[in-house]
Amino acid sequence: MKIAVIGGGAAGMMASVLAARRGQNVHVYERNEKLGKKLYITGKGRCNLTNACEMEELLASVKSNPKFLYSSFYGFTNQDVMGFFEKEGLKLKVERGNRVFPLSDRSGDVLDTLRRAMKQAGVEVHLNCRVKEISKEADGFAVELADGRTEKADAVIVATGGLSYESTGSSGDGYLFAEKMGLRVTETVPSLVPFNMKESFIKELQGLALKNISIRILDGKKVLYEDFGEMLFTHFGVSGPVILSASSVCARKICQKELRLLLDLKPALSKEQLEARILREFEQGKNRQFKNLLSAFFPAKMIPVIPLICQISADKRVNEITREERGRFLHCMKELELTITGLRGYHEAVITKGGVSVKEIDPATMEAKKVPGLYFVGEVLDVDAVTGGYNLQIAWSTAAAAALHVGGI
Secondary structure, eight states: OEEEEEOOSHHHHHHHHHHHTTTOEEEEEOSSSSSOHHHHHHHHHTOOOEEOSOHHHHHHTEEEOGGGGHHHHHHSOHHHHHHHHHHTTOOEEEEGGGEEEETTOOHHHHHHHHHHHHHHHTOEEEOSOOEEEEEEETTEEEEEETTSOEEEESEEEEOOOOSSOGGGTOOSHHHHHHHHTTOOBOOOEEESOOEEEOOGGGGGGTTOEEEEEEEEEEETTEEEEEEEEEEEEOSSEEESHHHHHHHHHHHHHHHHSOEEEEEESOTTSOHHHHHHHHHHHHHHTTTSBGGGTGGGTSOGGGTTTHHHHHTOOTTSBGGGOOHHHHHHHHHHHHOEEEEEEEEOOTTTOSEEEOOBOGGGBOTTTOBBSSSTTEEEOGGGBSOEEOSSSHHHHHHHHHHHHHHTTTTOO
16 A cells, blocks of 8 residues: 655654555655654754653653543553664663663664664655645545645555644644544644743843752642742743643643742742741841842842842841841742743744644544544644653654554554
8 A cells, every 4th residue: 555644753754664564655745855853853952752651650741632642652652662763773771750862862863763764664755845735535545745746645644743843844734634634623832832921030030040949830829730840041931841841731721811830949948947047047147238148048140139029128137137028038939929921932832732633533543533544643633741752652652553554454
């Protein structure tokens, strides 16, 4: 059978290899001048290609429709993914949080491995080749290309990605293909994306990375998300691992309204323990100015803004600070409150939340229920996860489910 794979990213490449190894005649149509442009930049160019955690944790890390992925995850597990790459000669390593990277720390080596596997399996790759439209015909599919040519295919695997990082070729074409075939596409929003913040002093903290902090995101009094880890201040707001993961849970809500972000800068200490420490520092430095005592509690970049946040004069003598002001100082460290005003755009989002509705897709095969022979894999589907290699696992597993079914078992 001739199989047309639309998109040469992670899911498309994996699907093409596995389908071709089963004897199918596989053609990959990639709109860019090379394969895997987004894969190349993942993990800051290191490519966190999966997570070596237990299967329960893998599923728990999926934030949209995890039950849908049960069959494909077990059909092509994280261990299977690691085995695939290692068998192809790529040495791997497992880092903190069970993140799996190539030993070389080079995403290019992951791409080279996939390209080599595709070539050896006989996959035909068509670069600079954008698919304009897919039509269902009596004997298969017509794949209309942007240059005016039309290719015939017995089955089609759509692996076009979402809307994030449009410079890598993600333009939402897969959603249009799905809708034209009568499939429902859920609302899409950026995910694994930094936040815009309201407070003007944020700009003064640009470049400051905070480690071992706790965050809470609140809608009124309702806690939407809690996490512990690393965060980064930027010129527009906040980013970093805990923020990106928070966006995978709160993205839709943030698109609707402002939310509160509470930072606990000293999560290892209870309020009582921190208050006791403050009293000790204040007693030892009672004749010093408030601003000169702040280095005992904060990184240098935060020192100029803390008096503003606490509403305590920077030049005030420590022995003149009132009990109420001391309470605000404590609150500043345990519940520093910021205001989330929105998300950064798709150009900064790692993935897209939303996509082809999983209700339209057979979870065991990734085949569209209404259109036999049409498959959707990877980010084009309404499935997404937090950071840590889980989203690439979704790509590999869904691609394998389609590739091992297309053309019959």
